[in-house]
Amino acid sequence: MPEVDFTVEVCGMAGDGTIAAGGLINEAMSLGGFSVLGFDSYPAEIRGFGRCVTNSRIGSNEIVALGEHAHALISLNDEQSRSRAPFLSEHSLVFFDSNPPTYVQEEKSLLSVAPPGVIIFGIPFSDLAVSAAGSSRGRNLTALGGFAAVTGIEPDFFREVIKNKFKSKGDRVVDINLKSFDAGYEYAMGKFADRLLQLFPKSEDRAGHDKVVLSGNQAIGMAAIDAGLKLYFGYPITPATPIMEYLAKYLPEHGGRVVQMEDEISSIGAVIGSFYAGVRAMTATSGPGFALMTELITHGVMAEIPAVIIDAQRAGPSTGLPTKTEQSDLQAAVFGGPGDSARIVIAPTNVEECYYFTLKSFQLAEKYQTPVIVLTDFFLDNRVENRPLPKTTGEQVACWNIFPGESSKGRYQRYDDTPSGISPRSFPGMEGFNFTATGLEHTEKGTPDYSPENHSKMTEKRHRKIRSALNDLEKPVEFFPNDQLDVGVIGWGSTFGSVLEAVEKSRKNGFKVGALKITSIFPYHSEIIKAFMAKSKFVLIPELNYEGQLANLIAHLDLKPVERLNFVTGAPIPPSAIQNRVEELLEVRAQ
Amino acid sequence: MSVQRFVVIGNGPAANRAADSLREKAPESKITILSKDPFRSYRPHLLPDFIAGALKEEDLYFRPHAYYKERDIILRLGQSVVNIDFSKRNAILEHKELVPFDGLIVATGGKPRIPEQFRLFEELMLTLKTPTDAKLWIEKLASTEAVLIVGGDLTSLSLTKALLKLGKHVRFILNEDAFWPRPLNDEVYRAVTERLEQRGVEVIHCRRIKRMTRLQENLLEMETDSQTIEAGVLGAFFGLVPDVRFLVKTGLDIDHGVLVNEFLKTRFTDVYAAGDCAQVYHPGLRDYWVSIGYENAAALGRIAALNLLGSRLEVRVEPESILEVGGVKVNTSWWTEF
Numbered sequence: 040m041p042e043v044d045f046t047v048e049v050c051g052m053a054g055d056g057t058i059a060a061g062g063l064i065n066e067a068m069s070l071g072g073f074s075v076l077g078f079d080s081y082p083a084e085i086r087g088f089g090r091c092v093t094n095s096r097i098g099s100n101e102i103v104a105l106g107e108h109a110h111a112l113i114s115l116n117d118e119q120s121r122s123r124a125p126f127l128s129e130h131s132l133v134f135f136d137s138n139p140p141t142y143v144q145e146e147k148s149l150l151s152v153a154p155p156g157v158i159i160f161g162i163p164f165s166d167l168a169v170s171a172a173g174s175s176r177g178r179n180l181t182a183l184g185g186f187a188a189v190t191g192i193e194p195d196f197f198r199e200v201i202k203n204k205f206k207s208k209g210d211r212v213v214d215i216n217l218k219s220f221d222a223g224y225e226y227a228m229g230k231f232a233d234r235l236l237q238l239f240p241k242s243e244d245r246a247g248h249d250k251v252v253l254s255g256n257q258a259i260g261m262a263a264i265d266a267g268l269k270l271y272f273g274y275p276i277t278p279a280t281p282i283m284e285y286l287a288k289y290l291p292e293h294g295g296r297v298v299q300m301e302d303e304i305s306s307i308g309a310v311i312g313s314f315y316a317g318v319r320a321m322t323a324t325s326g327p328g329f330a331l332m333t334e335l336i337t338h339g340v341m342a343e344i345p346a347v348i349i350d351a352q353r354a355g356p357s358t359g360l361p362t363k364t365e366q367s368d369l370q371a372a373v374f375g376g377p378g379d380s381a382r383i384v385i386a387p388t389n390v391e392e393c394y395y396f397t398l399k400s401f402q403l404a405e406k407y408q409t410p411v412i413v414l415t416d417f418f419l420d421n422r423v424e425n426r427p428l429p430k431t432t433g434e435q436v437a438c439w440n441i442f443p444g445e446s447s448k449g450r451y452q453r454y455d456d457t458p459s460g461i462s463p464r465s466f467p468g469m470e471g472f473n474f475t476a477t478g479l480e481h482t483e484k485g486t487p488d489y490s491p492e493n494h495s496k497m498t499e500k501r502h503r504k505i506r507s508a509l510n511d512l513e514k515p516v517e518f519f520p521n522d523q524l525d526v527g528v529i530g531w532g533s534t535f536g537s538v539l540e541a542v543e544k545s546r547k548n549g550f551k552v553g554a555l556k557i558t559s560i561f562p563y564h565s566e567i568i569k570a571f572m573a574k575s576k577f578v579l580i581p582e583l584n585y586e587g588q589l590a591n592l593i594a595h596l597d598l599k600p601v602e603r604l605n606f607v608t609g610a611p612i613p614p615s616a617i618q619n620r621v622e623e624l625l626e627v628r629a630q
Numbered sequence: 631m632s633v634q635r636f637v638v639i640g641n642g643p644a645a646n647r648a649a650d651s652l653r654e655k656a657p658e659s660k661i662t663i664l665s666k667d668p669f670r671s672y673r674p675h676l677l678p679d680f681i682a683g684a685l686k687e688e689d690l691y692f693r694p695h696a697y698y699k700e701r702d703i704i705l706r707l708g709q710s711v712v713n714i715d716f717s718k719r720n721a722i723l724e725h726k727e728l729v730p731f732d733g734l735i736v737a738t739g740g741k742p743r744i745p746e747q748f749r750l751f752e753e754l755m756l757t758l759k760t761p762t763d764a765k766l767w768i769e770k771l772a773s774t775e776a777v778l779i780v781g782g783d784l785t786s787l788s789l790t791k792a793l794l795k796l797g798k799h800v801r802f803i804l805n806e807d808a809f810w811p812r813p814l815n816d817e818v819y820r821a822v823t824e825r826l827e828q829r830g831v832e833v834i835h836c837r838r839i840k841r842m843t844r845l846q847e848n849l850l851e852m853e854t855d856s857q858t859i860e861a862g863v864l865g866a867f868f869g870l871v872p873d874v875r876f877l878v879k880t881g882l883d884i885d886h887g888v889l890v891n892e893f894l895k896t897r898f899t900d901v902y903a904a905g906d907c908a909q910v911y912h913p914g915l916r917d918y919w920v921s922i923g924y925e926n927a928a929a930l931g932r933i934a935a936l937n938l939l940g941s942r943l944e945v946r947v948e949p950e951s952i953l954e955v956g957g958v959k960v961n962t963s964w965w966t967e968f
Contacts, residue, residue: 129695137725148727155695155705158668161725233762 043073043099043239046106047186049179050092050123051115053081056179059204060113061093062252062423063183066200068097069252069425071193071239076102076536077252078422078611081362090119097239102424103389103536107613111190113182115164117149124152132236134185136178137161160189160231167222177219184223191237194224250425255393255415258429259349260285262397263321264293265431270320271297272309277361278417279323279351303328307335307346311410314345315476317440317466319401323349326368327358330375336410337376338478340501343454343462345404345411349397352416354609363609364417366532367584372412373561373592379498381505383407384560385512386414388535390424392558398431399511402439407508408464409501414560416583418611419533440464443472452483456496460504505562512559515567518542525551526621527575529568531560531589534581534612541617552621557589565596572597577624579604581617634659635730636938637721639711640737641665643924644905644931646693648735651935653701661703662729664721666738668708669761670695674924675788677764681771682792690761714880716898733900733938736877736888737931740870740906740922748780748866751842754850755866758785767863773848774862775799780839782822786867790831801832801859803839834859870922872907885909887920892944894934904934910945919947 047064051057058079065077077095096106108128114120114135127133133153145151150159162185164178171177180201187194197220205213228235253261260282263271271290273283287297300306306322313320324332329350339346352368354360372384383403387396396413404411443451443463453474455462462483465472475485480497482488518539526545530538535556542554555571557563572578578597580590581604587594594601604620606612636652636659638645645663652661672690679685698705710724720728742757756770757763767789771777776799779786786802793800804819823833836854842864843851852859872887882896883889888903890896891911896903905927909918921930933943 135725139726141726142722143725143727145727145729150706150709150723150725150727151704151729153706155670155698155707159708 043097044102044106045098045111045190045238046094046096046109047111047113048092048094048109048123048126049113049115049182050090050120051179052119053089053091055091055115056176057081057091057115058093060115060179060183061095063180063197063200063204064093064095064097064186065252065423065425066203067187067192067196068095068239069250070196070199073239073425074098074100074102075252075425076105076422077424078105078418080610090116090122092123099240104540104614105422105537105611107615111186113186114149115179115182117143118147120149121147121152124149124154127154127157129154129156131157132160132186132189133157134160134162134182134189136164136182138163138166140165158234160185160227160234162223162226162230164223167226168219171218171222172215174215177216180216180219181223181226184220184225185227186223187220188224188227189231189235190239191235192239193241194220249427251428252423252425253390253394254281254421254423255387255390255419256281256351256421257285258390258394259323259397259413259415259420260289261429262394263347263401264289264295265429266398266401266436267319268293268321268401269295269318270309270313271295271322272300272306272313272320273297273322273324274300274303274306274328276303276325276328276351278353278420279325279328279349281420282323282349282351303331304335307332307348310346310348311335311339311342311344314339314404315342315467319347319405321347321349321401323351325351325353325361326355326371329368329371333371333376336382336412337378337380339410340376340380340382341378341478341480342476343408343464343501343504344476345401345408347397347400347404347411347413349413349415351420352414354417354607360609362417364533364611365583365607365609366416366534367586367588367607368414369560369584369588369592370586372414379502381502382409382561383411383505383508383512384414385411386532386558386560387419388530388532388556388558389419390422391426391429393419394429395435396558398435402435402437403508403511405464406439406441406511407461407504409505414532416533418583422533448472453485454481454483454497454500456483456500459507460500460502461507509559509562509564512562512564514559514564515571516556516558517571518554518556519546519552521551521553522574523551524553524575525625526577526579527553527555527571528579528581528617528621529555529557529571529589529593530581531557532583534583537612537614537617538581540614541621544614544618545621548622550622550625557593560589560592563593565593568593569596572599572601577602579617579620579624581605581612581620583607583612634732636661636733636735637729637731638663638735638737639665639721640739640905640907641667641671641705641707642737642739642905643671643928644737644739644907644934645735646671647928647931648737648904648935649703650701651932652939653703655936655939662731663698663703663705664709664711664723664729665705665707666710667760667762670707672761674759674785677758677761678785678788678792680761680764681758681767681789682795684792684795687761687765690764710876712876714877714882716881716901734898734902735931735934735938736874736882736896736901736903736907737905737927737934738873738907739927741873742866743868743871744866745868748839748868752866754842754844755780755864757866758789759870767865770848770863771796771798776801776861777863777865778850778852778859778861779803779865779867781867781869783867783869786865789865789867790826791829794830799832800830801834801861802826803834803836803854805835805837805839870906872909872920874907885918889918893937893942894930894945895937900938902934902938904930910947912947921947 081091111132165175168177310320354363354365448471479487587603713722841853887909
């Protein structure tokens with residue numbers, strides 16, 4: 040059976056149903072048993088104008104990165120879709136509305152910029168939708184029908200996901216959308232009978248019913264509920280808002296509450312207050328909101344109060360590019376805030392890790408009594424992958440609070456300087472374990488004390504505690520391990536998928552290349568990273584930021600200079616860019 | 631001064647030579663080729679070899695997309711022009727797009743000719759003009775052994791060779807239309823019959839075809855004035871005619887093709903026609919003639935382009951090379967050289 044690796048984009052104007060169409064493709068192909076990775080980009084404005092694009096990469100093997108060139112483009116708005124023409128592969132399929140309501144000038148036509156090798160499928164989306172369902176609103180479904188017919192996707196996959204999507208709106212809405220889909224399907228089956236393709240194996244060959252399509256944000260929300268989250272405090276901000284939306288919908292069913300606060304400062308304050316009282320709480324924000332939280336985050340560091348903060352990075356600084364992706368909050372997450380305020384920062388690399396890392400963040404926060412920052416980014420938050428539904432064990436959601444023993448009752452020191460730096464923790468109201476909590480420097484008992492000796496001792500104690508967290512933090516994972524590497528590529532966050540694909544391709548080209556995935560950003564496993572760097576002739580760190588923020592953090596571990604590859608395009612790093620850089624490095628060495 | 635926008639309709643030899651000439655002489659201009667066919671420029675004479683399996687499809691095509699990109703010529707394939715608005719100087723595409731032009735060359739070539747008496751049976755006949763036609767032949771031949779050829783232009787003879795190579799049984803009907811536009815006199819008739827029979831072709835002589843019927847998916851029946859013949863596939867080869875039907879309502883002067891003067895200019899300013907789709911005025915004959923053949927078409931394409939850019943080149947053809955068939959004067963100088 041031929042391997043499938045197919046990328047389809049849907050492009051339209053906000054309000055065209057573009058994102059809905061892309062979502063249906065992801066769901067339908069998942070149902071068909073394929074691996075799916077989808078990502079949407081849309082304007083920062085709420086509705087009515089601006090370009091929306093969905094990118095769905097569909098494969099028979101696991102997909103870890105976005106497709107760089109589309110094999111099919113479904114245009115719901117030709118003027119907007121012109122921007123996608125450079126990303127079309129040579130013989131891609133282009134679906135467009137062949138009977139727009141008015142004549143289109145050449146400079147607004149998609150076909151006037153489409154590469155000559157594309158195969159054109161003109162379908163009167165609006166006309167068919169109106170005939171079938173009485174409204175042109177279903178033209179996105181009609182387009183999907185045409186796409187399914189031409190590419191050989193079983194229509195029942197789409198019909199099933201259309202039913203699921205619209206069932207909450209009643210039978211009539213389901214019927215209208217099914218009719219719109221079928222109108223496009225039947226038209227294409229007839230009109231393009233001599234050009235129909237069979238790009239996807241039939242359903243009997245595959246069964247994907249055990250997988251669910253999840254975004255990174257949905258996985259985070261789901262994990263928070265599974266972790267026993269009771270309170271969510273937040274202020275809306277792209278790309279973190281869907282987490283709050285998800286929790287607002289589902290957390291009350293689990294006995295929790297979502298509170299929209301007046302800003303991010305109050306949000307983090309409430310999270311710290313909840314944890315102080317012994318209740319699991321969380322907030323999610325993005326760079327600008329995170330900046331507002333930093334003072335109170337360091338309060339959590341100083342007063343040793345847990346907190347779980349999702350920093351969904353977007354392109355910055357300041358308001359920046361709200362709907363574009365970037366990995367440029369790393370330094371802020373690790374170092375942001377006054378004083379020596381070490382905290383735990385972890386960064387998942389895919390949707391599955393979004394789930395499991397969020398789950399674990401509560402345990403880490405409780406055990407190490409410090410804010411834990413889960414660093415995601417727009418590409419990770421907003422992308423969807425289809426995976427088996429995550430399952431948790433009791434161990435994964437267990438409380439990791441270390442409570443004081445009965446023997447210390449009456450002589451309890453909240454900030455006891457233990458060998459690990461972890462002090463047994465009590466909550467207000469625990470009789471015999473009373474304490475003072477303060478953002479002022481304090482003694483082991485919690486009494487304010489500014490003496491040089493005390494500040495030196497307690498600062499070291501807090502840092503020792505954070506270092507000890509390495510015992511519970513994920514170690515870096517080496518892919519394609521080898522004793523010696525020509526190029527060792529280190530990746531983190533959403534970029535790691537591109538790293539993995541690039542390294543795999545370079546290896547197929549005969550290059551001795553390996554990859555290291557780092558998910559524990561701070562503290563980090565320096566010995567493992569150092570060993571990987573030492574055995575690599577070149578070390579390459581691709582990042583979606585200008586400054587090379589991970590490279591800045593770990594470059595000192597080895598004497599050789601780290602090669603950097605930095606993109607600030609607002610879009611994920613294409614695997615080919617990493618592969619090219621890898622192979623350039625080796626060609627330079629060969630000369 | 632704004633960039634001049636030239637549009638060439640068609641993607642055959644005349645269109646491509648015209649676009650090349652425009653690019654050569656007007657390097658700053660914007661040149662767009664609009665072709666209803668979804669495929670690249672191809673060598674039609676190789677289609678029988680492709681059917682015979684002697685060539686891969688890729689071998690049919692001779693200009694990669696990069697050729698156009700390097701020359702900054704916009705190639706738009708599979709996009710049909712359905713009308714031309716000469717007042718606003720827009721080519722109107724089937725999908726309701728308006729492509730503006732300052733200069734236009736119509737070079738749409740020819741399409742298979744189906745004589746009037748066969749129009750009723752057109753759906754039962756295969757022609758061979760494009761790679762798409764060739765693929766249909768390949769598909770049909772996979773499930774049939776007997777092929778019937780009607781008509782007899784040069785393509786049919788090449789295809790017959792290919793069919794024999796594939797081990798097919800070929801029947802060939804000869805009548806007065808068989809070698810259009812060349813008249814089939816007794817001498818030619820005998821020579822062709824002898825040659826075909828030597829190669830194992832069953833030659834059927836008939837004056838009139840009365841009826842054609844599809845008996846089954848892969849079985850056709852034809853009744854002539856002398857017998858009833860069955861075959862799996864029926865090929866019709868009666869030469870080409872100008873492909874200009876879509877231009878009828880544009881205001882261009884159309885007879886069999888687009889009527890142009892000896893400089894290939896139509897009645898509209900900066901609008902020219904070239905190649906198989908043009909009927910060219912011959913001052914000596916005081917009549918119009920149609921050119922057929924690859925090299926002729928390319929030569930006309932170049933003349934049209936240069937004249938559009940301000941030259942005044944006259945198409946020169948010897949009256950002896952032009953013969954009249956069915957009321958149409960045809961330049962067949964290529965015919966005897968084939």
